[in-house]
Amino acid sequence: MATLKVPACVPSPEEDSQQLKKAxxxxxTDEAAIxxxxxxxxxxxxxxxxxxYAAAYGEDLLKNLEKELSGDFLHAMLLWTLDRAERDAHLANEATKKMTASNLVIMEIACTRSSHDLFKVRQAYHARYKKSLEEDVAYHTNGDFRxxxxxxxxxxxxxxxxxxxALAKSEAKILQEKISHKAYVDEELIRILTTRSKAQINATLNQYNDHFGNSITKDLKADPKHEYLNFLRATxxxxxxxxxxxxxALRLAINRRGTDESTLTRVVVTQAExxxxxxxEEYHKRNSVTLEHAIAGDTSGDYEKILxxxxxxxNA
Amino acid sequence: MATLKVPACVPSPEEDSQQLKKAxxxxxTDEAAIxxxxxxxxxxxxxxxxxxYAAAYGEDLLKNLEKELSGDFLHAMLLWTLDRAERDAHLANEATKKMTASNLVIMEIACTRSSHDLFKVRQAYHARYKKSLEEDVAYHTNGDFRxxxxxxxxxxxxxxxxxxxALAKSEAKILQEKISHKAYVDEELIRILTTRSKAQINATLNQYNDHFGNSITKDLKADPKHEYLNFLRATxxxxxxxxxxxxxALRLAINRRGTDESTLTRVVVTQAExxxxxxxEEYHKRNSVTLEHAIAGDTSGDYEKILxxxxxxxNA
Incomplete structure (x- = not known):
């Protein structure tokens, strides 16, 4: 369920553009109006x-935002204004240019979006970068992560x-065998996690739990410093x-010394809709404070307001 | 360019259905009318x-064809009547159930269809088999082929x-190094062939040709009995x-002792449109007889007629 609040009565796009231009x-700049x-x-x-906006002023709204705003607020506003597929294509492209930590961003997009939404990201990637998403991911990653x-x-x-x-049972057994032999990059393990439907994977992991005593993520905790294992658990x-x-992700971004704005922005912006x-709800349960409260305590100004x-x- | 001939003036779908029902x-059965x-x-x-047809008679045209026709003619007519994406999904699904020779069918669909057409096949696969194409392919293949x-x-x-x-040059070099070390299943070689655009691959193979004296397919001919190498060349x-x-594919299907109807049908049906x-044109150039002539010499009856x-x- 989304948290985005759209008023019951929305002005026309032309009126909204006019108000933005005015801001x-x-x-x-009138940040509150924006x-x-x-x-x-x-x-x-x-x-x-x-x-x-483009029709009325012959200008790109995103470019004007860039001119008028700055810092984390600008970054959040730009990401938010893009549509979902464009935004994910942009985030993935940025991530392919960075080092391993940003593998998480790519994985997030691949694993949490619906199949059709992921396909739209791949289409947006073609349109924007004149390449395919998998092409850039394969080129810029290596080893186990790739x-x-x-x-x-x-x-x-x-x-x-x-x-x-029956399949869930047999594949739970395959997973248990591979993990017990520390074969974390085994082809069969990867096949199961990358091709089966989410419903089927869920059934397989339930079987795993029922038959082997631990949850799979617990069995994958063997070595908390093993970067690939952390990645596999996150996947x-x-x-x-x-x-x-x-x-x-939000908890770690907020609780560390110096907020991780990049993660905070990404999670809020991509999940608000x-x-x-x-x-x-999860956040409140796990941290005994509301997410709003935590965000308000950790950020300030227009950046806080947009989040x-x-x-x-x-009005938090 | 297609060879399918559609009359300038096509009867309505209702009239066509009526004529089919009559046949x-x-x-x-009036095969000629069909x-x-x-x-x-x-x-x-x-x-x-x-x-x-379904609206007028409450029956499935495909089921009625199955009831009335038989043998290679039936097989060709059924495949042809399906739409492209459904047909490819069907061919791929049949192929996943068989042994390695049918890897070729899956590869053909993956490599010769446009990106959007391949995606439509994946959508048709979901709809028809309640699974994903890559899921079945990954499950039913193994080793180098997978x-x-x-x-x-x-x-x-x-x-x-x-x-x-510049990329074409550097990737041509990677390919040459891998092939010279007989690393035919190397990750980098597979990355290049499976993710780059066809235009980019073409440029890379031109660079290969220009700088290393041979075409890549010639360098991959080292061992004609190596099944995976043949597969790689075909890809x-x-x-x-x-x-x-x-x-x-047509030449081999026609020239062998006993026609390979399965391949002959698949190629004609999937490529006619x-x-x-x-x-x-290629066939005529390479074999000095027209394809029509070769088909007429190797098949008979209604099967010959539909091909x-x-x-x-x-009127060949």
């Missing part, structure tokens, strides 16, 4: 605003609820309990 | 006929003409010169 001009409009419009509405990441971003998983219990979490994965309500607007609480 | 009823209609309608038209096939069917290659010559051919790949005109109709020559 950009004159002495100083948040008041853009942080309360859904993807389709933001798209129409960008079109109306073995898992390339099939993850290339997957078009079946999304039905049907589950084959499994994204496939089976994305809201728990995101809760932890999708699952943020569930992530907030709070997106998690559904302008 | 099925009474004493004996060919006269279905083998002269394009994919969109055949789809409308199936819908009109390493190449899974990324091939999962690819969504960029389709623009842009080529990066490269499908990516760069599909009409040559198909010419050879796409590239058959070029394949026919000839699809390659654009009812």
């Amino acid at each position: 950009f001009t004159g002495l100083g 948040i008041g409009i853009l942080a309360h419009r859904n993807g389709a509405q933001r798209k129409l605003i960008r079109e109306a 073995k898992l990441l390339v099939p993850l971003v290339s997957a078009f998983r079946y999304e039905g609820d049907e589950v084959d219990i 499994i979490k994204c496939l089976t309990s994305p809201e728990k994965y995101y809760e932890k 999708v699952n943020m309500e569930w992530i907030k 709070l607007a997106l998690v559904g609480n302008d | 099925f009823t009474g004493l004996g 060919i006269g209609i279905l083998a002269h309608r394009n994919g969109a038209q055949r789809k409308l006929i199936r819908e009109a 390493k190449l096939l899974v990324p091939l069917v999962s690819a969504f290659r960029y389709e623009g003409d842009e080529v990066d010559i 490269i051919k499908c990516l760069t010169s599909p009409e040559k790949y198909y010419e050879k 796409v590239n058959m005109e070029w394949i026919k 000839l109709a699809l390659v654009g020559n009812d």
Whole structure:
């Protein structure tokens, strides 16, 4: 469930563009007006605003935001204003240019989006970068990470609820054998995690739990310093309990010394229109404070305001 | 260019359905009428006929064809009547159930269809089999073949003409190094062939040719009995010169002792609406007889008639 709040009565894209243009001009920028409009419009509405803005002023709304805003607030506003597929394509592209930590961003996109949404990201990637997503991921990663990441971003998983219990049993056994031999990059293990439907993977991991005494993520905790193992656990979490994965990502981003704004922004912006309500519930349960409270304590100014607007609480 | 011939003036789907129903009823089946209609309608038209048939008679046209026809003729007619994506999903699914020779069928679909058409096959696969194409391919193949096939069917290659010559040079060098060390299943070699756009692969293979004296397919001929090497060569051919790949497939299917109807049907049916005109040219050049002549010499009856109709020559 989304936390984005769209007013019952939305102005026309032309009116919104006009108000945005007004917020950009004159002495100083009216950040509150910009948040008041853009942080309360859904993807389709933001798209129409960008079109109306270009038609009325012959300028790119994103470029004007870039001119007028700055820092974490600008970054959040730019990411938010993009539509979902464009935004994910952008995040993935940025991630391919960086080092291993950003493998997580690519994995997140591959594992938490629906199959059709992931395909739209691949289309947006073609359009924007004149290359394929898997091409860049395969080129810029290597070793064990590549073995898992390339099939993850290339997957078009079946999304039905049907589950084959006999298969779940046999594949749970395969997973247990591989893990007990520390064969964490084994082809069969990767095949199961990268091609099966999420419903089927869930059934397999339930069988694993039932028959081998531990959850698979517990068995994968053998060595907490093993970077690939952490990555593998995160992958499994994204496939089976994305809201728990995101809760932890937010917790770590907020609780560390010096907020990790990049992660905080990414999670809030990408999830506000999708699952943020569930992530907030998880967060509250796990941290005994609300996410709004935590964000308000850790950020400030317009950056704080846009994050709070997106998690559904302008007045936290 | 397609060889399918559609009359300038096409009857309505309702009229076509009526004529088909008439061809099925009474004493004996009117095969000529069935060919006269279905083998002269394009994919969109055949789809409308199936819908009109179901609406008028409450029966599935495919089921009725199955009841009335038989043998190679039936097989060709059924495959032809399906739309392209459904047909490819069906062919791929059949192939996953068989042994290695049928890896070729899966590779053909992955490498000769456009990126969007391949994606449509993956969608049709979900709809029909309640699983993903890559899931079945990964589950039913193994070893070296799997390493190449899974990324091939999962690819969504960029389709623009842009080529990066510096990259082509560096990747040609990688290919040459791997091949000279007989590292035919090397990750980098597979990455290049499974993720780069066809235009980029073509540029890379031109660089290979220019700098290392031989074409890559010649360098891969080291051991003609090496099944995986043959497969790798066929993959490269499908990516760069599909009409040559198909010419050879037809030549082998026709020239062997006892025609290989399965291949003959598959190539004619899948290519009639796409590239058959070029394949026919290649065939004529390479064999000094026309494809029509070769088909007429090697097949008979209604099976011959539908193949000839699809390659654009009812009166060969």
